[in-house]
Amino acid sequence: MTTTLIVLAHPERRSFTGAWAEATARACAEAGDEVIWSDLGQIGFDPAERADHYRGISPTDRFDPLKVQEDAAENCALPDDVSEEIRKIRAADRVIFHFPIWWFAPPAVLKGWFDRVLAHGALHSVDERFDTGMCRGKSALFCVTTGSKATESAFNGKEGDIRLLLWPAAYTLRYLGFSVYVPEVIHGVHGYHTGAELAEMEQRLKAALDGQSKLVAGLKTREQMRFNSNTDFDAEGRLRPDRPSHSPFIRHGE
Ligand SMILES: Cc1cc2nc3c(=O)[nH]c(=O)nc-3n(C[C@H](O)[C@H](O)[C@H](O)COP(=O)(O)O)c2cc1C
Numbered sequence: 001m002t003t004t005l006i007v008l009a010h011p012e013r014r015s016f017t018g019a020w021a022e023a024t025a026r027a028c029a030e031a032g033d034e035v036i037w038s039d040l041g042q043i044g045f046d047p048a049e050r051a052d053h054y055r056g057i058s059p060t061d062r063f064d065p066l067k068v069q070e071d072a073a074e075n076c077a078l079p080d081d082v083s084e085e086i087r088k089i090r091a092a093d094r095v096i097f098h099f100p101i102w103w104f105a106p107p108a109v110l111k112g113w114f115d116r117v118l119a120h121g122a123l124h125s126v127d128e129r130f131d132t133g134m135c136r137g138k139s140a141l142f143c144v145t146t147g148s149k150a151t152e153s154a155f156n157g158k159e160g161d162i163r164l165l166l167w168p169a170a171y172t173l174r175y176l177g178f179s180v181y182v183p184e185v186i187h188g189v190h191g192y193h194t195g196a197e198l199a200e201m202e203q204r205l206k207a208a209l210d211g212q213s214k215l216v217a218g219l220k221t222r223e224q225m226r227f228n229s230n231t232d233f234d235a236e237g238r239l240r241p242d243r244p245s246h247s248p249f250i251r252h253g254e
Contacts, residue, residue: 003034005092009099009110011041016189016205017145021098023212024143028096030213036088040109045081047112053079066120073121085117094139094219095178097169100189101146104165114172124176131230133177140173141219142166142183150187162187167249170225180225184215 006025010017021039028035038045046053051063054072072078078086089095099106118124128134144166148159155161162185170180186208193201228250232243245251 001032001034002028002093003036003091004028005036005038005088005095007095007097007110007113008037008039008041009097009107009113011109013039013042015100016186017098017100019205019209020143020145020186020212021096023209024096024098024216027213027216031216036092038085038088038113040113043081045085045109045113047109047115049112049115053082053116065115069119070121070125073119078119078122079116082116082119085113086119086122089117089123089135089138092138094141095173096141096143098143099145101144101148101162101165104160106144106166106169110169114169118172118176128177129175130177130227133175135173136177138177139179139181139219139224140170141181141222142169144183144185145189146185146187147190148187153185153187164248167247171227171249174225174227180227181219182223182225 004024006021006028008018008021010021012018013022025035025037040047049065051057051059051061051068054068055077057063057068069078097106097110099110102108105111123134125134144162146153146159146162148157151157152159153162155163163183166183170183173180186205188201189205226246228239228243228246232240234240239245239250239252241252
């Protein structure tokens with residue numbers, strides 16, 4: 001049986017993003033998956049990594065987050081909320097993230113979930129990352145809404161190429177060893193449409209919710225984002241001239 005973790009990074013469950021996440025949960029359940037939720041708004045997830053999450057750290061100690069995470073992971077002393085999220089990730093075969101684009105990036109609560117939950121020593125180590133990541137065999141999908149139109153989020157759009165805006169989050173998961181599907185993005189989602197535009201948006205959003213079972217069923221064959229393998233880089237971490245560039249983030253030449 002497949003276990004799917006749904007991570008919802010939106011403060012309002014009754015938003016379209018929330019409804020879309022619920023459609024994913026229904027689709028996964030219909031397919032016989034076990035579904036686990038992390039509704040970050042509902043659990044009040046605190047996204048700010050800092051010393052006072054950890055027991056035994058004195059306020060006068062210099063806080064070194066990576067070392068503190070590693071030490072806590074080794075000693076089963078990670079914060080309870082972080083341990084619970086790590087337990088869910090370990091249990092999951094795939095993670096489906098639902099979030100809107102806020103200021104050209106995922107909402108801060110999701111970045112903070114990455115900062116705190118993807119703890120050094122627990123979900124990655126120096127020897128276990130990228131090709132040898134601890135989450136090898138797991139997959140991830142981003143289901144994303146934008147307020148901007150599809151044309152504005154395209155490679156030449158004034159809101160910036162959505163594939164690039166999502167690349168750092170995708171690479172975070174790749175760092176852990178996840179396979180990452182090409183994101184599913186619904187554009188032009190906002191509360192300012194009126195008249196025919198509103199009717200058109202409502203129709204589109206309803207169709208997306210109705211089509212989520214098909215999307216989930218199609219994950220087995222969905223295209224995955226391509227990333228360089230460890231051997232594509234030289235000893236200094238530079239992309240070898242004869243290896244492909246899969247993204248402007250890692251490319252040949254300035
Ligand atoms: C703080 C904030 C920042 C936003 N920044 C962007 C942005 O950079 N690009 C964009 O296309 N839409 C942006 N939006 C619009 C949201 O993406 C849009 O409202 C959301 O996707 C709608 O989904 P929802 O109804 O589930 O909230 C922003 C909205 C908020 C609240």
